[in-house]
Amino acid sequence: MSTISLATYIFWRIKQIGVDTIFGVPGDFNLSFLDHIDEVDGLRWAGNANELNAAYSADGYSRIKGFAAICTTFGVGELSATNGVAGAYAEHVGLIHIVGGPTVNAEEHKLLLHHTLANGKFNIFKDMSKNITVKAVSIEDIATAPAVVDDLIRTGYVYKRPVYLVVPSNFSEAQVPASLLRRPIDLSLPPNEPLAEKEFIEHVIKKIVRAKNPCILVDACAARHDVKNSVEALVKATQFPVYVTPMGKSAFNEDSPRFSGVYVGALSKPDVKESLENSDLILSIGGLLSDYNTGAFTYHYHTTNVVEFHSDFCKVRSAVYMGIQMQTALSKIIRGLAEVDLKYTPTPIPASVSEYKSVQQITSGKLTQQYLWYKLSYFLRAGDIVVAETGTSSFGILQAHYPAGVTAISQVLWGSIGYALPSSIGAAFAAEEIDRSKRVILFIGDGSLQLTVQAISDAFRQHLHPYLFVLNNKGYTIEKMIHGLHAEYNNIQPWDHKKILELFHYKDDYEYLKVGTVEEMNKLYKDPEFNKPTKLRLIELMLDEFDAPKNLIEQARLSEIINSGKE
């Protein structure tokens, strides 16, 4: 019987579900594990500059390719990745975090190894990870190891959440039957309970048929649990208008005549707010109702009119259908709609949806936030991946119109500053694996950039060509808007951004550009060379310190109220 090492087995399993890059940092407890990457054709080692960046990159990669893998070393390595893994958990991003651990023997003897807390407790880090993953296990027996690995990958993939695996270093080389690889891991969803599903579907179809002023609201989990196609089919079948939340942006084609804008509660544009809140039926798909996603909890629609579709339950008014997953339920509803007669007459969509077009009349002046985000609509094209950092970027980008086929990444719920840069590099790995002409476009502030800047080195290492737009507005403008407008703690050390690429580039081609006016920006966007992702580019955008998107200013005011506990 032919055998392979457990490490090779794990890498093959990861590769089989479409993951071509392993993110991470080497450390002495994972070296023998990493030895086996090369045995799997087409699998590459990203070699990140640090673990947090590796985790963020894995998150960005997973949002494009559906799953990701990161490998760190015991204790020191894995703890540095914690924040990134927790973010993936909060935002429903599937990945496996593999930790190379000490030998089982060392653990049994409670050796005072380096990378431990010197208290003989080797399980502490796994226990910590249990809080931020759906499953966290160690390999303890080579006989059961392949089944443990398969179950873990399946769990992370199906539930779109992180899972955690410790591989003690003595198990990396341990042999398992190669034949196990022949049967792929079952990634199908468990079926919905038929009776409950039937009841739910009939209930929803009845409501759809009766609705006079209905709509569809698309949120984060529609993208994460990949029901974008179902949403499209649902709109085709019903012609209902479609709103997206901030986290749902790009999960529906904005070129569609039924696209009706971004709904953010009280922070929505007035016509969007009014039309959505007047609906007599809201089909809410993949909702994740966090403060930044709802205009600080200012949703004002009647919950009696809502049908909620989630990855683990569905809900009509107050009736919860536990365990009914939207993925299958939605496709059955669409099929069911073909059998019924819909009397709905499409209503006009809010006028503000076309507001971004006004930017075409702006031809000169200093670069402003308003101009920037509207204008971006004209730079984007099908296939682009746009990554926006928490802050002025994540708020501002809601103003941009996304052409069909644009994918957006933003960590609106977890909101860890520094996330977007490494995430965009992770997305650039994924983009390259899909199609080398696919563009990845990052928007990040100068404050957030500082937390994770060495991720740019990772991009150069793999010759990736993202566009890095850096908004230079002298520090943490979002924090200034929330509290401490002129406080020292909201300032940052000014950097000479021109030097960043010079530091990291080695022999790769790169381009640094500085843009401070509308004329410069317009010229750049018109340049055919600039439109091609042929090199790594950093574009520094010079903005006023206190210029912020209007919705951010209002969100900040509401956040300050919530934070002070005076609501």
Add this chain to the structure above:
Amino acid sequence: MSTISLATYIFWRIKQIGVDTIFGVPGDFNLSFLDHIDEVDGLRWAGNANELNAAYSADGYSRIKGFAAICTTFGVGELSATNGVAGAYAEHVGLIHIVGGPTVNAEEHKLLLHHTLANGKFNIFKDMSKNITVKAVSIEDIATAPAVVDDLIRTGYVYKRPVYLVVPSNFSEAQVPASLLRRPIDLSLPPNEPLAEKEFIEHVIKKIVRAKNPCILVDACAARHDVKNSVEALVKATQFPVYVTPMGKSAFNEDSPRFSGVYVGALSKPDVKESLENSDLILSIGGLLSDYNTGAFTYHYHTTNVVEFHSDFCKVRSAVYMGIQMQTALSKIIRGLAEVDLKYTPTPIPASVSEYKSVQQITSGKLTQQYLWYKLSYFLRAGDIVVAETGTSSFGILQAHYPAGVTAISQVLWGSIGYALPSSIGAAFAAEEIDRSKRVILFIGDGSLQLTVQAISDAFRQHLHPYLFVLNNKGYTIEKMIHGLHAEYNNIQPWDHKKILELFHYKDDYEYLKVGTVEEMNKLYKDPEFNKPTKLRLIELMLDEFDAPKNLIEQARLSEIINSGKE
């Protein structure tokens, strides 16, 4: 009755125990807390570029000033600091980690706030921190808040371990009586149990009197729990030869005629190994017997000859005296020794202690690890703080002779790569507060530098002037020595190190130097200007990729055996 805000109270308490800098990163849940830093004269906000760097800097600062404080925001901020806090726990470094949290109200309503896991579990992060701190609490009631804060600071200070405090944002402004500040926090150690202490002391003195071939072995906790003066007094009283472990280096004056070298088990120089292992009494002070501190557990002395002094217990042969702290026990032993007659005749110290002097004959050639570390002995002077990164630096630096008054920092047990740079910046904050002419000298490899490079920006922000020696040996040489000599995963993206200071400096003065030969190094060390810490300097040292200190090569061999589980 005059009152102050709880935030102000906390900052005053921190300042009262000698902490003048608060490390950390702003985030919306801690902004109202940070508002109050300015109310305490002489307290400054470091404003680090990211949280992990802030935690490492706090660790370095605490090793110089005895305690440190770091402030982060809920979830995203605190989790990024985890690895740094865990390292402080493992290595007995006292600090307080203050987290600005959501309001108690938001928690009670399980709001889906940003920076949460969106599962309504607000205590998850505190639960995670319990594993890596001695105490982790939230403020829940303003009436008891001052007592909670005092107890926490006392616990962290006395036990030299991290403590963790959540301040929900609604409590920052809540008022407490100002008069509470008049009585300082009691930082004294709880007294030893008198009978047990007496028995232990008599036991030890009897052994000291009888010993014919005794010695003292100084380890990490002698520095951390500050018994350096007691060690000196003990040597003065007994004239016993003194060895240090890797983690104990600099805890005893190497200019002393009784200094006998670095003991690292089988990795010691042969004469050091022989003379220590032949001892009939070893007074082991502050021992922390991890693998990297013991030459991979290759101590070969008879434990029957050992007296162990710890911060929380003491031990003679197999008899454990629980709760007897070395601090008071040692000073009583020294007093007791004045009453007895010691017959010990000082033995000669190992010849290898002077080996470093041979470097003075080297006047030309390529820069080598052996030359580098020996030569460093001549650059160092009293008052210097030397920080060595885990890797070739932490192993190599054991070869250097430290003049009296040098303090060493190295994270030998936790061993997180990337630690040393931010730690040295933290130490530079402390050095500046003690004496502006005090020098901080870092040695770090080009691989480790990449993890935390933006810490240099923090140094510029505060106009600090550390010496940053960067060993350019093309990647993770320590990992290559352990496993994967030519593996892709042990390589790094090459950086143009010259650009680092240009990127971060803003308007501050700085100097980049490149040294590849003995001549260049000798010339530099002789330059009186270079010897003054008048600007921030980065000195790139060009070394061969596979040139490593001998003790590292041997340690690597032993580590590989332990990691493969074949021991």
